[in-house]
Amino acid sequence: MAEADASQMNNMKDAGISTPHIYAMLANQAGGYENVNYTLRDMYNEISRSQLDYEIFGDVLAFDAIYKKNKYLCSVVVFFGVNHHNQTVVFGSALVTDENKEVYVWLLQQLLAAMKGKTPISVITDGASLMKFAIEAVFLNSHHRLCAWHLIRNATSNVGNPKFTSMFKKCMLGDYEISVFEQK
Structure with missing residues (x-):
């Protein structure tokens, strides 16, 4: 499946639409079943692959909202x-027309249900308060962490010392033993 079709399928699946109905809608968009280059079985495999990927690699979950960069002027949330x-x-994505606490809580609840109840150990975000609230409400035992890219960007733009920001970046991104990290 093309990434766009897989993403659209996952969004519809998250909204509670059955896989056969999703297949019919995607076939309708393509102008008929003969124009779809994947089968219903491929769709079920794609769903299973996302769940398997999450089972294996979902201990650390990152999610971010890309703000109104599409023709629908909706935020796109990517997990x-x-x-x-x-x-x-x-692992999944969603179009969000109205960003508020309830929407983010609902999104995380849907992700949790789709991924068979597995909660991540850590969740990485840009620090948005809506996301922080939702993480605390849905993933009770998960650790919320800030994205390294945002931390480095903030340090670079708010601290006028290139030597410090260079050392800060090396310290953040380095692979150090605890004692070496604390020394640095």
């Missing part, structure tokens, strides 16, 4: 992680 090859693995 993702990193596999053992340091490659990004997308």
